[in-house]
Amino acid sequence: MTDRQKGGLPLRLVIAIILTIGFMSPALAAESVRVGVLKFGTVNWELDTIKAHGLDEKNGVSIDVRFFAGEDATNVALMAGAIDVMVSDWLWVSRQRSAGEDLTFVPYSTSVGAMMVAGSSPIKSLADLKGRKIGVAGGPLDKSWLLIQGLARDKFSLDLAGENEIVYGAPPLLAEKARQGEFDAVLNFWQFCARLEADGFRRLVSANEAASALGATGDVAAIGYVFHEKWAQDHPRAIEGFLRASGEAKALLERSDEEWLRLAPVIRAERRELDILRDRYREGIPDRTIDEEEEDAARLHAVLARLGGERLVGPGRALAPGTFWRARE
Incomplete structure (x- = not known):
């Protein structure tokens, strides 16, 4: 019997195609x-x-x-x-x-950043931060920093940036300086806050708590x-x-x-x-x-636009349509 099927492809070609498909199918299946x-x-x-x-x-x-x-x-x-x-x-x-x-x-x-203080610190609320030295990760336009400033202003009439010594820096450096007692409080990213917790620090207020106080529903x-x-x-x-x-x-x-x-x-x-x-x-x-999520982001966008201005939010004064993705049917 020859390797050519009557009325069809050569048998060797059929086998080659089957083997090729077998080898290629995982790659084809996975994008x-x-x-x-x-x-x-x-x-x-x-x-x-x-x-x-x-x-x-x-x-x-x-x-x-x-x-x-x-x-x-x-x-x-x-x-x-x-x-x-x-x-x-x-x-x-x-x-x-x-x-x-x-x-x-x-x-x-x-998960968001939080203002952290040493476990033995006498600081109990944002009001107690007046005149203190505070480390802040992320820079002056960091969202967590702006939200916590907004909460301090609205609840305690306290200008955190204007009435305190603020030191901006990289998250790991600020965490280490906090451990060394160089700050009265430090606002850091969530994972560095968690590591500080393991060293006995406690949360004074988180950015989520500030966001909730400023209008977020969750x-x-x-x-x-x-x-x-x-x-x-x-x-x-x-x-x-x-x-x-x-x-x-x-x-x-x-x-x-x-x-x-x-x-x-x-x-x-x-x-x-x-x-x-x-x-x-x-x-x-x-x-x-x-x-x-989108409704609360829109509320917070308005707050951040007020606190950070165009330098933070850009020319758009409201959350841009389509920011949150929805799967197309």
Whole structure:
């Protein structure tokens, strides 16, 4: 019998096609999603969980993690199309949309910074901060700093920036100086606050508490996954699979203490510190609808526009339409 089937393709060609399809099918099934992150950012905990448990392949995507040295480099990479997804805040997305970009945002975490004081500090409320030395991470236009300033002004008629010695700096440096007693209080990012808690510090007020006092109805997602709307429209399977994998990783991190023990070398934390980071992370898992998130973001945008002006929010005085992404039917 010859290798040519009567009225069909040569048998060797049929076998070659079958083998090629067999080898190619996983690649064809999985769409690549290039995710840009800071090398030691907390987003790596979720991405590591996704990769360790194959949650990306399970959901039809292949996550390609790209590391960057700073936020500016990550922003440039996204705008240039060198990555598909990054993590940032909705305020930046709204500002970019007001300038004509098509970026959009999916909530990732409601964990935010807090004003921290030593456990033995006599400071009990924002009113007690008058005339104190305060460390602030993120700069004068940091959202958490502006919200806490707004709360101090509205509740205690206190101008935190004007009536205190403010030292701006990098989060790890400020955390270390706080441990050394160089500040009366320090406002830092949530993960550094959690590490300070492990060293006996306590929260004076969080940015979420300030936001609630200024009109938010719940904890608002501070950061989220950001991507171009056109990319999501052109790659619906990729973005939907990526977000499903993200949700499954969060669910695992929410229920499994053992998963946090596996992540300990990535997080670089001892047990007490790890437990606090775990609990604070879990508190920050978003559980509200996109409508609720967007409504509160709009309220806070108005507050931030009043407090930070155009330097913070850009030319748009209101939250730009489309800032929060909704899957297209």
